[in-house]
Amino acid sequence: MKRRDSLKALALTAISSGTLLQSCEPKQTAAPSSDAKAGISSIDRHPFELARDQKLLTEKFFDDHEMNTIKVLIDIIIPKDEASGSATDAGVHDFIEFIVKDMPRHQLPLRGGLKWLDNQCLKNHNNVFINCSSSQQLALVDAIAYPEKAAPEMKQGVAFFNLLRDLTATGFFTSEIGLKDLGYAGNKPNRWDGVPQDVLEQYGLSYDERTLKESVKWDDEG
Amino acid sequence: MPFQIKENPQQYDVCIVGSGAGGGMAAYILTQAGLKVCVIEAGPWYDPAKNVTQLKWPWESPRRGAGTSFRPFGDFDAAYGGWELEGEPYTHVPGTQFDWFRSRMLGGRTNHWGRISLRFGPKDFKGKSHDGLGEDWPIGYEDVSPYYDKVDDLIGVFGSKEGIYNEPDGKFLPPPKPRLHELFIKKSATGLGVPVIPSRLSILTKKINDDRGACFYCSQCNRGCTVYGDFSSSSCLIKPATKTNNLDVIVNAMAREVLTDASGKATGVSYIANDDLQEYRIKAKVVVLAASACESARLLLNSKSQAHPNGLANSSNVVGKYLHDSTGSALGGILPQLFGRKRYNEDGVGGMHVYSPWWLDNKKLDFPRGYHIEYWGGMGMPGYGFGFGIQHLNGRYPDRNGQQKAGGGYGASLKDDYRYFWGASVGMAGRGEAVARETNYCEIDPNGVVDKYGIPVLRFNYQWSDYEIKQAKHMQETFQEIMHKMGAVITWGKAGAETNYGLEAPGRIIHEVGTTRMGNDPKKSVVNKFNQAHDCKNLFVVDGGPFVSQADKNPTWTILALSWRASDYIIEQFKQQNV
Numbered sequence: 001m002k003r004r005d006s007l008k009a010l011a012l013t014a015i016s017s018g019t020l021l022q023s024c025e026p027k028q029t030a031a032p033s034s035d036a037k038a039g040i041s042s043i044d045r046h047p048f049e050l051a052r053d054q055k056l057l058t059e060k061f062f063d064d065h066e067m068n069t070i071k072v073l074i075d076i077i078i079p080k081d082e083a084s085g086s087a088t089d090a091g092v093h094d095f096i097e098f099i100v101k102d103m104p105r106h107q108l109p110l111r112g113g114l115k116w117l118d119n120q121c122l123k124n125h126n127n128v129f130i131n132c133s134s135s136q137q138l139a140l141v142d143a144i145a146y147p148e149k150a151a152p153e154m155k156q157g158v159a160f161f162n163l164l165r166d167l168t169a170t171g172f173f174t175s176e177i178g179l180k181d182l183g184y185a186g187n188k189p190n191r192w193d194g195v196p197q198d199v200l201e202q203y204g205l206s207y208d209e210r211t212l213k214e215s216v217k218w219d220d221e222g
Numbered sequence: 223m224p225f226q227i228k229e230n231p232q233q234y235d236v237c238i239v240g241s242g243a244g245g246g247m248a249a250y251i252l253t254q255a256g257l258k259v260c261v262i263e264a265g266p267w268y269d270p271a272k273n274v275t276q277l278k279w280p281w282e283s284p285r286r287g288a289g290t291s292f293r294p295f296g297d298f299d300a301a302y303g304g305w306e307l308e309g310e311p312y313t314h315v316p317g318t319q320f321d322w323f324r325s326r327m328l329g330g331r332t333n334h335w336g337r338i339s340l341r342f343g344p345k346d347f348k349g350k351s352h353d354g355l356g357e358d359w360p361i362g363y364e365d366v367s368p369y370y371d372k373v374d375d376l377i378g379v380f381g382s383k384e385g386i387y388n389e390p391d392g393k394f395l396p397p398p399k400p401r402l403h404e405l406f407i408k409k410s411a412t413g414l415g416v417p418v419i420p421s422r423l424s425i426l427t428k429k430i431n432d433d434r435g436a437c438f439y440c441s442q443c444n445r446g447c448t449v450y451g452d453f454s455s456s457s458c459l460i461k462p463a464t465k466t467n468n469l470d471v472i473v474n475a476m477a478r479e480v481l482t483d484a485s486g487k488a489t490g491v492s493y494i495a496n497d498d499l500q501e502y503r504i505k506a507k508v509v510v511l512a513a514s515a516c517e518s519a520r521l522l523l524n525s526k527s528q529a530h531p532n533g534l535a536n537s538s539n540v541v542g543k544y545l546h547d548s549t550g551s552a553l554g555g556i557l558p559q560l561f562g563r564k565r566y567n568e569d570g571v572g573g574m575h576v577y578s579p580w581w582l583d584n585k586k587l588d589f590p591r592g593y594h595i596e597y598w599g600g601m602g603m604p605g606y607g608f609g610f611g612i613q614h615l616n617g618r619y620p621d622r623n624g625q626q627k628a629g630g631g632y633g634a635s636l637k638d639d640y641r642y643f644w645g646a647s648v649g650m651a652g653r654g655e656a657v658a659r660e661t662n663y664c665e666i667d668p669n670g671v672v673d674k675y676g677i678p679v680l681r682f683n684y685q686w687s688d689y690e691i692k693q694a695k696h697m698q699e700t701f702q703e704i705m706h707k708m709g710a711v712i713t714w715g716k717a718g719a720e721t722n723y724g725l726e727a728p729g730r731i732i733h734e735v736g737t738t739r740m741g742n743d744p745k746k747s748v749v750n751k752f753n754q755a756h757d758c759k760n761l762f763v764v765d766g767g768p769f770v771s772q773a774d775k776n777p778t779w780t781i782l783a784l785s786w787r788a789s790d791y792i793i794e795q796f797k798q799q800n801v
Contacts (some may be wrong), residue, residue, distance in 0.1 A: 042282045044273040046266075046302070049292060053284055077632045098284050099606075147613050162613060165632070169609025169640055173288070174280035179604060182641055183565035187277060187603055189438035192570045195401035199564055205405045214382055214420075216396040216427040218519040 056101040066114050069130050070096060070164075076141055077168045084181035092171035099167060106163065113160025145167070191218055229503045229773040234260045234470075235796065237491050237506035239477045239521065243778050244764035244785040245512030246455030246463075247373075251789035257479025257796065260371075260504050261460070262475040262493050264325030264513075265302060267455050268333065270446030275300060277440060277448075280605050287605035296605065300446035300454075301325045301334030305729070309674030313667045320545075320664075320682035321729035322516060328473060329456030330514065331732065332778065337423040337443050337452050338572045338596070339379045339779040341470070342369045346655075346773035349630060353590045355657045355689075359770040360742045363390065369783035377453045378430045381422035389579045397426045397575065398439070401568050403599035403648045406557060410708035411578060412466035413627070414446055416595070416700065421577045424779075433462065437442065441602065443572025452784040475502070476675050477763035480509055480761065486529030486669035488761045506766045507801050508760045508792055511738075512785070515766040516545070516664050519737035520680050522665045522748075522790045535755035540576030540748050541738055542665050544658040545684060546772055548733040551694040553701050553715025554649025556615070557599070557708065562622055563645050568601050580774050592774045593654030595700070595774040601645035609640050614713065616643065652697035656690050657773045658736045662728075684728040694723035697730040733777050736765035753788035760801050764788050 045053070062070065074087035074096070087093070100106045118128045120140060125132050129140070144150055144157030145165075172178040194215070200206055207215075235257040238245045243262060248360055252259050270276070275298040280286045283297040290297065294304040303325035312322055325331045344363040348355045361702050367390070374393040381394040397420035400408060408418040425443060429436045434457075435449030443452045450457040463469045474496035481490045481503065490505040511518040519542045525534035573596075580592030616639040617629020627635065667681040698717060705712050717724030728734075742746025742754035755761040764785035767775050773780075795801050 003353050013383070043298065046292070049290075057284070057321075064587075076635050079634055081634045081637060083567045095284075095286065099288075102285050102288070102290075141632060145632050146630045148617060148630075149628050162630070163634075165612065165630070166610040169612065170286060170606055171605075172609045173604045173640060174606070176279070176281055179280065182604065182644060184601065184603060184729035185565050185567040186601070187279065187440060188567070189277075189440065189571075190567055192398050192439040195402045195405065195568070196564070196566055199402065199566070200405075202564070203402070203405075204558065205397060205402075205409070207405075211399060214396060215399045216380070 056098060056179050059101055060097075061100050061107065062097055062111075065128070065130075066111065067093060067097065069114050069117070069128075072130055072137070073141075073164060074168045074171075076137070078172050084211050085177050087168050087172050090170055090172050090175035090177040092175070095171035095175075096167050099171075106167070109160060109163055113156070113164070116160060193218075225707045227501045227503055230260075230505065232258075232260075232505070234258050234504065234506040236260070236508045236792065237262065237504045237511055238319055238510045238512055239491060240264075240330060240512035240514065240723065240765065241328050241460055241471065242455050242512060242514065242765065243332050243781045244766075245510070246329065246332070246459030247782050247785035248510050248512060248764050248789045248792075249463045249469055250459040250791065251786055253463045253466040255793045256468060257793070258468055259463075260470045260472065260506065262472045262477055262491060262504065264476045264496075265328065265473065267471075267473050268300075268302075268328040268446075269461070270333075270450070270454065270457055271448045272298060273300075273441050273446065274448055275445040276442050278445075280603065282700055285606060288607070291437060293794060294783055295334060295444065298442070298445050299334060300444060301331060302327045310422070310431055310679070311671060311673065312679050313669070313671055315681060315683040318683050318685050319727045319729075320547075320684040321727050322680070322682070322734075323729065323732045324514070324517070327456075328460060328471070329454045329603040332453065332455040334444060335732075335776070335778060336596075337425055338573065338577075338776045339424040339453075340420050340594070340775035340785045341390045341392060342366070342773045342775055342780050343390055344776065345388045346771065349657075350589070353584065355590055357658070357739070357741070357746075357770050360740055360747075364516045365751075366372055366787065367778070369787045370779065372786060373779060373782045377424055378428075379424045379779075380420070380427045382420040384419055386417075387581060392422065394422070395430075397421065398427060398571055400575045401570055401600050402563075402596060403557060403560070404574070406559075406708045407597050407648070407650075407704065408576055414703055414707055415577050415581070416704065417581050418576050418578050421574045423573055425573075426451045427571075427573045434458070437571055439570055441569035441572050472504075476520055476677070477513060478675065478677050480521060480534050481513070482525070482527050482529055482534065482758070484529065486527070486758060488534075488758055494602065494677070498523060500676070508762065508795075510788075510792070511761070511763045511767075512765045515735050515737045515769075516680060518763050518765055518767050519664055520666070522738065524678055530757065534762060534788075535738070535748050535757045537757050538745050539747060540661070540746065542680075543660050544736040544739050544770075545662050545664055545682075546656045546658045546736050547728045548731040548772060548774070549654035549686075549690045549693055550651060550726040550731045551658050551697040551715075551717065552649060552651035553698065553705070553712055553724070554599075554647065555705060555710050555712040555714065556643070556644065556646045557648050557710045558619060559709060561619065562642050563601075565601070565645075569603075574598060587696065589689050589696065590657060591655035591689070591693070593652040593693060593697060594774050595650055595697075597648070597650050599648035604644075612636070612643070614641060615639075618711075619643075645648035648705075648708075649715075650701050651773060652701070653733070653776070654690070654693045654697070655772050657687070658730075658739070658771050659687070661685075663739060686722065686725060686728065686731070691722045691725055694725035698723045733766075733772060735766035735769035735772050735777055738763045739770050740768040741770065752791040753784060754791070762788050
């Protein structure tokens with residue numbers, strides 16, 4: 001297969017898997033136990049992987065109050081700006097709901113942390129976090145968002161906020177909105193022909209003659 | 223349902239257990255020669271052109287690419303399996319550690335590996351002659367070299383001719399140019415006397431035949447390649463072998479025992495089918511084990527008979543012994559000069575474009591044997607874990623606007639920090655040679671533990687010695703020097719004596735070999751120099767088991783070369799009617 005044909009075939013497989021090289025169907029005594037097109041996932045999954053993901057997606061971990069609190073917090077962490085939308089715009093709350101079911105080790109720190117947050121707000125403002133004023137919310141976030149500046153009695157809040165910030169960042173920058181914002185330029189067929197010249201110049205670097213001579217080059221046939 | 227053993231009526235010339243590098247190569251060579259071959263594989267069929275995870279986006283995984291117990295290297299990784307398999311336990315002698323990675327699928331662990339394809343050098347076959355430790359191989363580089371050449375031609379590997387004595391050059395395709403962080407690494411490491419040369423990976427930078435496409439630089443070899451632009455046994459060996467019409471592949475078939483007759487000759491293999499848990503038998507004139515070093519040893523030890531009371535091919539009592547994995551230690555951090563860097567696609571091939579082969583003389587060091595260094599970094603695709611621990615970074619460096627903030631935070635300014643600091647990471651890991659020792663071994667668990675198939679399981683006994691710990695210390699010192707020299711800041715992996723310098727647990731590097739080692743003396747080895755069992759002439763082992771020593775190279779290319787060599791020998795035995 002020529003390179004451009006293989007790229008064409010690849011583009012096909014990206015939308016409907018299983019179209020490439022079907023002529024080379026091997027002799028088999030058992031059927032493959034997976035089907036890329038079945039169920040919820042666009043990536044190739046085994047039936048039991050699909051079943052597990054499906055089960056996690058139908059379960060509900062956070063109650064409505066907890067989820068509403070998460071939504072407020074993650075948009076404080078990653079708000080909308082001139083470049084892109086907010087964490088909730090990117091569906092980060094859904095990612096967090098899924099990931100705590102996939103990784104149960106996150107469940108107690110998040111649930112307990114949310115409760116700790118409400119405890120603080122009830123004590124100081126006689127209100128749960130989401131019913132506090134925006135300035136009251138931000139004052140508490142300020143007290144837990146900077147680990148090295150935080151008061152010792154805020155340690156529990158710091159641990160909670162560190163985890164929530166991590167999951168928010170991952171959820172956002174692995175979303176379609178976040179990836180575009182970040183400027184990740186890969187995940188597509190291309191030819192790597194080295195660092196762009198202006199970037200080399202920016203860092204005062206260059207390829208030596210041997211590297212230029214011996215590295216892969218392309219002609220019409222690839 | 224009546225339980226009875228189901229015997230396949232066909233008499234095969236050869237039955238191969240396992241479809242990874244060793245089994246795939248044997249199947250390819252033996253079927254080309256016209257022999258009727260049956261491969262039995264414990265896992266399901268797999269074809270990267272159909273079982274696609276390549277070119278998917280992070281959000282197509284609900285866990286954003288994080289690992290699961292089924293795919294410990296991430297949700298997009300091609301390899302099924304891991305260090306723990308449900309219903310297939312293994313045990314340890316108390317106080318020892320070994321993590322056993324198994325990949326039950328067509329192609330086995332070749333679907334996962336980093337495609338690093340290094341030849342063993344002349345010294346690597348003669349370790350004992352050089353430092354008095356371990357044992358020499360019964361063969362030398364000159365015996366294997368023609369087969370390395372053939373493997374290069376058949377499968378394809380890129381690299382550069384360097385003329386380094388113990389890092390033999392191959393028949394290379396052109397290598398890709400280094401990425402930006404790799405240029406920084408090259409500059410600083412070279413300045414410290416650590417050589418940095420183009421990596422040697424079995425990825426097609428040029429098309430080599432009409433069955434496989436060339437690399438299109440998505441950096442995702444670990445996901446399996448839809449155009450077969452890299453090597454995996456399933457796509458490059460098993461698939462073409464099926465075209466000869468001389469190959470049957472039975473998948474979801476867990477080998478239980480090698481069958482022998484009263485004279486001790488192998489007559490076939492029995493296996494348990496995963497689907498119905500019934501026992502089946504395959505008859506063959508020759509049996510080739512390629513189930514992985516430990517799995518083949520287990521199979522031999524579980525194949526006891528009157529003729530082989532200590533397990534098959536084990537009159538030496540050596541089966542399972544001399545188990546050794548590569549050493550590994552790693553650290554990484556950030557290159558502050560790359561903050562706020564320009565965006566472009568730097569995916570490149572799946573893995574590093576440069577590496578460092580071993581460069582020192584052990585006579586001047588306090589440990590034997592060397593290591594090579596692997597590198598990574600740059601603007602890779604974000605996945606689960608992206609942005610974790612930003613509080614350790616954005617409090618230490620001024621942001622894009624030159625403002626020094628307290629670490630952590632929230633809001634628009636934090637959002638920009640993630641963009642600003644992205645793409646500045648750099649990391650490195652050593653992969654070194656451990657000395658093979660009789661006291662590191664696997665055996666059949668003496669307390670009677672069985673797996674879900676009713677097959678007795680392995681118990682491991684493995685401990686690192688001072689040699690490996692001192693080697694890891696040297697890795698750490700070297701890595702810290704390289705990082706310092708290029709102005710990088712170490713943010714993880716720095717390790718001292720209390721953690722054995724970050725030395726990974728045995729098994730973690732997934733290069734375990736040595737359990738059926740080759741030799742000329744039947745009292746001290748399991749197979750001869752053609753991978754043929756001393757005790758059973760129609761039985762061969764072609765995985766990593768026959769390795770006498772591991773070298774500081776990844777084992778796959780040598781498994782392929784030796785399996786090809788053993789297959790030529792098997793064909794010769796058929797011609798001479800010795801089997």
